[in-house]
Amino acid sequence: MSPTLRRAALAAALVLPATLLSGCSLVQGGGSCDGSGAARKNLAAQPVLSSPPDGATDPANYRGVGVSTGCDDDSPGPAWLHADRVYAFTGTRRAVVDHYARVAAAQGWRRDPVSRADATCWTRTADGRHLVLAVDFQLDAWSPAPDPGKGIGYEVTVGSNADGSDALASCTD
Missing domain, CATH: 1.20.5 (Single alpha-helices involved in coiled-coils or other helix-helix interfaces)
Incomplete structure (x- = not known):
């Protein structure tokens, strides 16, 4: 050659x-996170994020944090917007799931029939935007990991594609 x-x-x-x-x-x-501030603010205002079971509190090391929002645009498809809230609770996981099942149903969420042992999920459409609600008990990846004291820690998240579509936005993701 x-x-x-x-x-x-x-x-x-x-x-x-x-x-x-x-x-x-x-x-x-x-997708892109550009211009997603208003949509993230709307996600943070979802009432379910501020509807914990009686006795739930902020984790000891997350006092005053409340709802946080973010946008992930590092994977294929639309950017993913989310609003998250972490709680500490002295009851059981079952009590948390049962509580959110009632709250979510009252707010128009539909429970996904496929749920994991460490998370439960619901969906709904609001103002033309497909939303996903998840209650998740796996907080090991958080930095710092929430300190639930003598109870359990869990996260409530409402997420949506930046464009509001239901593409790749489901409980199985």
């Missing part, structure tokens, strides 16, 4: 994968 041909083959081998990866990202359409 001539040196010129070898250089051309090497350049193609280096440039082609980067081009293909960029093309895949464009085709899959990773």
Whole structure:
């Protein structure tokens, strides 16, 4: 193989994968968080986030934090908006799930028939936006991990695609 041909083959081998990866990202359409402030504020105002069972409190190391919001745009598809609240509770997981089942139903949420042992999920549409509500007991990845004292810790999250669509927005994600 001539040196010129070898250089051309090497350049193609280096440039082609980067081009293909960029093309895949464009085709899959990773979303953006730009301009999502109002939608995140609306998620944070969802009444279910401020409707804990009697006796639930802020974790000892999260006092005064209340609802936090965020936007994740680092994966394919629309950007994911979320509003989260963490609680400490001296009761059982079952009591938490039963409480939110009642609260969610009263607020128009539909429970997903497929639930994990460590989380429960509901969906609904409000103002044309598909919403996902999750109650999750797996808080090990939090930094710092919430300190529930002698009880349990859990998180309540309301999320939505930035564009409000139901694409990839479900309880099984």
